[in-house]
Amino acid sequence: MKRQWEIEDLIEHWMLSAWDLAQVGNKTGATRLGFAVLLKFFQREARFPTFKNDIPGNVITFVADQVDVPAEMYLQYAWQGRTIEYHRAEIRKLFDFRESTVADGEELKQWLVAEVLPLEHQEDVLREEAYVWFRRHHLEAPTSVLSELRSQKSFSDE
Template identity: 45%
Template sequence: MEARFPRREDIPRAAVDFMAGQVKVEAALFVSYAWPGRTIEHHRTQIRKFHDFQEPTVGDEDKLADWLATKICPVEMSRDRLRAALLTRCREDRIEPPKATRIERVLSAAETLFERNFTHTTLNRLSFDSVDKLEELITPPPAHGEF
């Protein structure tokens, strides 16, 4: 439903019991399933293939950051809403969402890119006189005795 693989602790007991009944195994076997390792990676590959999803690449993350910066950040700066937009876009593009730490990197990159573009665009719209006056405002006055 969320187009991502859950952590073991995210899976409700009722879901484990239901799925165990579906595949006709004991629900107690769930605790012995090896979450790290080749078996789970093989199972995840099969699931991705069945649902036509791909693992995220660095290139995908860069495209997501650019998309967020140009389409979402101009109207929304809440981290939670940016994260929700990112996850929705991943589902639409059939990309497995990046891990939580990578999501934070994508969000930070998008915010930085948006702020840089916003500043550049704003600066280009100002007259030279306005830029000079703004620089005067942010330039500290000389210390006492300096010229």
């Protein structure tokens, strides 16, 4: 994710719609802000951020202003535990996605080997193609798609 966002880009990609605000609902404080950030990130990426600091500060501030929570509260949002797991499940359900499985990863690997690798070998392009595949199948992509694929078996072994 890019680190610097111009105001036009923030408005285009991080502005909460009436529907988004309805999903945020009656959550308060850090929970309200954390959920809103996860929701917008998932809308953009069809996955969740790996780390809390994956979200640039100006994005957090922009979302915080919309949900009327001080941006500093984002630091209090628990990145592990029941709350974030519940939020992730809630967001997946909203978009009719599910967590990917090992079998899904194997299917992706076979697709990459058959359809993408004959034409492309650049890691960033392969990663983007993998994310497109996950989105098309309504699957939440693992946090690190290519490293997981690499750990299973090298592409060059195919």
